[in-house]
Amino acid sequence: MTEAMTWVQTIVLGLVQGLTEFLPISSSGHMRIVSEVFFGTDAGVSFTAVTQLGTEAAVVLYFARDIVTIVRGWFRGLFHPEHRGDLDYRMGWYVIIGTIPVGILGFLFKDEIRTVARNLWLIATMLIVFALVIAAAERYGRKRRDIEHLTLKDGIVMGSAQALALIPGVSRSGGTISAGLFLGLTREAAARYSFLLAIPAVVASGLFSLPDAFEPAGGGLVASGPQLVVATIIAFVVGYASIAWLLRFVVNHSMYWFVGYRIGLGVIVLALLATGVVSAT
Template sequence: MTLFEIIILALIQGITEFLPISSSGHLLLPAELFGWDSQGLAFDVAVHVGSLLAVMLYFRHEITQMTIAWVTRGFTKNQNTDSKLAWYVILATIPAVIVGLLLDDWIEMNARTALVIAATTIIFGLALWYADAKAQHTMELENITMKQAIIIGLAQVMALIPGTSRSGITMTAGLMLGLNRESCARFSFLLSIPVILGAGTLKTFDLVQATTPVDWSALLYGAAFSFISAYLCIFLFLSWISRIGMLPFVIYRMVLGAVLLWFVFG
């Protein structure tokens, strides 16, 4: 890849990993528009590392507090808000891990098509609009229950279908359960940490077994630009989401879905 391609693909990964707009759809566009080749496994690992470092840096204080509370209180009857939240993140991650391990190969071979991504981009975009329009937006993250966390975790399973958007579907579920927009986003971002870590680990194992030569400078640039764009995305999204709502992202998804359908049927 050229440096320009590296920067564009890394920025796309970093931004779409956390916005509710589907990374799968965006990663199809460079290939469809410009005929770019797939970025390859090593580059995929690098940009995921960049995204992971960004979300962990942004939530470093929460992660530290949750980890300490989980270790010291998580296995006792004297739970606090941080230890409970740590458990909720763990429990909400389990469904996606189980289904992902069972169906990942099947989904990769059968569902990663432009038509599927276009359809899910539109359908789950409308679901996000409905949830945002009808939700009460009253509950803070500190008041989330185990049942609500598990429901959000079950919704996250749908993100295994390309085009759904992991952040989009978890925020949709959170809104329907009464969480306010910022709390939905924060819980979604916290949930992304074990998901990205797990996916990156599996891809790393595949990379170790591969014999393809590695362009280390491309990986470094990819990780760096993914990190920068992901961190700015998280910061700006959490700063603005309570004011702007989900409608701009819903409209964007409709346009993206239409463009992808044009590629399919045009």
Template structure:
């Protein structure tokens, strides 16, 4: 891999992992529009480690409180809002974990088609637009009920379809359930932690079964660039949606979806 490929793939992963525009779609499309060889499983793992590090560092204070309170709740020492939030993150992760194992082969096959990506971008982009345009609630992530967490978790399974966007569909569900924009985004980001861990774990298993030479410099640089871009993305996205909302991302999704239909509409792939 050359320096340009490392930079582009790392920045794309870091930015799109948390923006409601579908990271999987962009990482699938980059090779389509370039003549680069596949970056390899080890580099994918490194990019996920970078994104995971960014969200853990950004929410480190919340995670410490959630973990401590959750452990106390397991020991039956009482349940507070931090413990409940931790339980809701776990609950919302179960559906996507089960769906990922059940439909992994289908997702890696025909569902990586540019036209499937285009459909996901447009359909779920319009749903995000509706959720953001309608009257919004004011609840924060600490005032979720278990039913809310389950609905968000079920919605998250749709992110297995390329083009949907895990962050986009979970934010959409949060908005429809009466969360504020910031709360929807923050809960989505917290949900990304176990999802990235699960996805990265599957990749590591695959990597372990196909050993080979390791280019540590490439992996470290990719993880570092992915982590920095992801951290900045989280910080500025939360500031951005408070003032402007989701509509610019909806417009981007629609434009990209239409462009893909125009480019690949006559092609069976």
């Protein structure tokens, strides 16, 4: 069963998307939790994917200079072999290759992502389980290698970790940053590559989901065209601020702050489910 989205829901969900997209706490998990707890229904995977276009636009703007440099370096390396050792050329390939796992798995399991993966029991469990993964990465990662030392192996491993974020509750940035820490990257280097790596996958997902956002196959909230635009703009503005904050934060603070938050939220959601306050589906 579907119902029309209100403007209050539009604004709240746009804010949630912008605030949580880049933090290692799972934006898709938060969108699902907030829509169920406060509105009694599911905003839907398509609405989430479309509003992510706003946060990815924020990434493109924030890293515009880096992106232009990488694209130029990649094309220069294609036609001039002597430049293929440059970081920009290699980074272009790392982003392309790192995007393949999430593209393949997202296509193969698109139906499950829209249905069973949005069960709140699963989301709450993933919040807690991957909090422990993040804690382990923070504890055992050496954090010695900066972005200049990124390798193809790093790109493949972090790209595979990004694919885990297809499950709400895991977190795209949490998975990729944790993988980077396990590989010995600094928090800042892992976060920067994580943001760049997300651009192709999220943009493709958002465009692919755009038609379904108006008529969710599984029911839930249905947004109008103006509401989708407003939610996406809100996500863009708030997301831009979130990027700047997180990159400053990870330089001087550990990931344990997010670990505690994830575990606390996961426990609260499990308690709400166990007492019947909210529905899992």
